[in-house]
Amino acid sequence: MMNNRTKRFLKYMEDEGIKKAVILKKENINYFLGKYFMSFSVLVFEEEPCLYVGKLDKDYAEELFDFLEIREFKSWEGIFKGCDGVEGELPISYLKYIDKDYKIVSEKIKELRMIKDKEEIKLIKKAAEISDKAINYVSNNLEDIKNLNEYELVAEIEYIMKKHGSIKPAFDSIVVSGKKTSFPHALPTKDKIKDILLIDIGAVYNGYCSDITRTFLLKDDEEMRKIYNLVYEAKELAEEHLKEGVSAKEIDNIVRAFFGDYEKLFIHSLGHGVGLEVHEEPRLSNKLKEDIILKEGMVVTIEPGLYLKNRFGVRIEDLYLIKKNGFERLSKAEIPIY
Template identity: 55%
Template sequence: MDKFGEFLEYLKENDIKKAVITRKENITYFLERYPPNFSILIFDSNHDKVTLQVSKLDFEMSKDYKNKNLDIELYENFENTFKGCIGLEDTLPIKFLKFVEKYTIISKKIDEMREIKSKAEIQNIKTAAKISDEAIEFGTNYAFENDCVTENQVAAEIEYFMKEKGSIRPSFDTIAISNKKTRLPHGMPSKDIVKNILLMDIGALYEGYCSDITRTVILNENIQKYSEVYDVVKSAKLEAEKNLKAGISVKELDLVARDHMGEFKEYFIHSLGHGVGVEVHESPTISSKIKEDIILKEGMVITIEPGIYTDDFGVRIEDLYLVKKNGFEKLSNAKILKY
């Protein structure tokens, strides 16, 4: 059964005759490609019908989306769109509730469906990962080959490179930070000159699907200062990989990496990883601190990204993985270079 069929069956089972999807990421998920700029997806379980509503501006291009399971319709007004609707996302702007008499939240079902990737989704993620692989290797070489380059320049060159390779846009704001700023997990690039150590966390967006990869490289000759921390992070990542397969719990996987860090684990201040798909951060969260434990399933796509952040600098290494029955397939394959 395809995604449309599975969701229509869910609506029937819960006596939801009409559901309206407005969140772009969810529309991307059902279409398995990036949707027109103005898009509304309507599920009619009474007639087993799915309709994509678009504006006049996008109507011509949207004809390419039409298939035997999907009709294309010109949007008229929100009152008509929501008429008779019961199923809504929990992210729906409150301004639309005036068009609905009663509603049932359907987001949990969509989130559950999104956890397991189809063949088409996996291929899109693989393409996005290939783009970011090449881009982060390009960014590394760019930083080594150019003196007095700024963090902003590295970030901009990486984003331009990904665009050239087919990325719609970055899957999140590109991180390219150096020196003491690397101790900030979400530090943002600036006009600061790149020096000493460089952390790049980047992602491409291909057909609405994300990649996510991080590399940290040592740029100066004072390798010893950074080397021990770097090696601990790399080793913790490899330890997590040894245990990664369908059936392991996210809490256990997180603790495997965290405990492997020994005295450095207090400096590992975020979760081990997260799901990736139409959003760069989606379910499941790979963490030992979540309330409800989650068991990894075959077909999930996740990151593993241990990091250590001292008072002087930080190191993070991140890759993308497809969970399999007896292991995993590594989807990001850029070289891991210490220096």
């Protein structure tokens, strides 16, 4: 049975006069399949969708996807014969197989994927619950954690997520302390945890990601507290404006204005969409070339942060489902108050 996502895409193809679209990007394939499948596969839309897999995965794919035709992949020439719809992500080395003019279909898929349906929201909520468990473990064991190094703590965190059903971390977990918190994307090392601890993690549940950040102050430091509370208030301010109809540029600018003199320490954008990818549309950034208006069903992060070079950084991030008159916060782990 064809799902609604597939039906919408086939309707789009019909409207655009596209006869055969070839989908290679894993997350796009998983979107249409409605299941997590990471083995080599190619999804071809003609009148009906058909999934091509390697000989070794055919039996498995048939067991997983009984609603879809499964064929054994033979050659790229066969896949692309008559193809007139491809993704913008198609590697240029495949162009040699394409024998006619083509349209880019991936902008439409991005648009479809931006508004999450009920099934997707359920899976993102589940992923968020899982990463909440790991954050709660940290909150509830802060005294013991001060005796660990970053490697040891990240192992515990990922173990908790895995035990609760996360296929893998949504990205390389950021579990860093001390000066390294001043780098938004630093990776854990053997350094002992001290002074300040920043944890930015995500789970993956049946292909869908979560994303959450908490910062813990491990010593009494007035400046740290001041920066922390600025970030905390910035997130609260963003939440006041977070609902259908707000512009992605505007909400980023509201937070920048609030930071005032500190704005130069806010060196990344306010947030991003989350779904099958941990960074996807819409981006909440004042640097967008084309602005985007938030709509019900979008799932985004809000993650203000301030980074003091060679000293420390603070970021607090939550995950939200946009609603007509506000939002539902999907990540529910407690936020420390200092």
